[in-house]
Amino acid sequence: MRGEFLELELTTNCNAACPQCSRNFYGGPRWPTLPIASMTLSWLKEKLSIDFMSKVKVIRLCGTYGDPCVHPDLIDIVDWLKSVTAAGITINTNGGMRKTSFWQQLAQSLGPNDKVVFGIDGLEDTNHLYRRGVSWKRLMENVKAFNTAGGTSVWQFLPFEHNEHQIDTAKQIAKDLGFSDFLLKRTTRFVDKKHERVARTTVIDTNRIYFISPPTKKELINPGYINFDKSSYATIPIDCIANQFNMIYIGADGYVFHCGFLSDRLYGYEAEQHHEFEKFKKLMDLAGGPEKANLNFTSLDEIINGAWFKVIEDSWHNENRLERCAHQCGKHNGLGESTFTYIKEK
């Protein structure tokens, strides 16, 4: 069933400002066109039928523009999810928000097959260089509260030049703190939204500008990042990863896609400068208008079995092909393989 793997972006709110996240301008202010939206529990109940939810096997609460753990009703939403599906739930977070009592409660609401993936990219002196706005002290208190209360947690580490020397220490701390896994992601990050490799990312701080760079060790770079060839994107066969997993992605603004890789074309400085920004609107028009892609106006069944998903899938074989799909899921370009690994490891 399509939707066996369901990703929900509960909110576009976040306490942090990571410089490669589309929600802000290079780690600075929030990007002005991004709507601040959150799914309510009553909206979820209305839009996702009990019959549909009973068939879902994997739920991922992550998103493109926000962090699920700032959602004020996350515990209630998790409790509802647990009552309507046996799916394993994974929650991705920077972990730097809320009080320890929230994290204890979350651990109690989640079951043994569920987990929280904490994005911790370094140690006390480096994590904030990427996870801007996250206090190390609060993060560690939250992690300890969650793990001590019996939660299953994963430490996800994004390597950069400024933290690659800390990986072994981080692994040891993860063990000491009771994380069940340590996930080191080989980087594919230094590609902009125009699918061009960039040597570094600029960070706009209040009183200064600094840069973050990829790790220097080759084994920390994903081969797909080294090998991808943009000149093949008009013709390379597309093997949709989302279709392999029967995925659906639902954004906090109500737009539904096969995957989050398409959601991140809607808002953001770089995405809005790319020629595909207009093409994306054209695809929605071909499906009958943006409402046909949005759960606020159209039923989930009609979106995924109707014109919107068909327009996207047809685009893989016609002149409307999205470079985004070729980049992420082009066969044998390497990045598709890394996407596959990413989903499996989550």
Ligand code: SF4
């Ligand atoms: S924690 Fe996630 S949503 Fe928040 S700024 Fe970082 S990448 Fe974006």
Ligand code: SF4
């Ligand atoms: S990027 Fe395109 S081809 Fe890849 S998973 Fe998403 S919809 Fe499918």
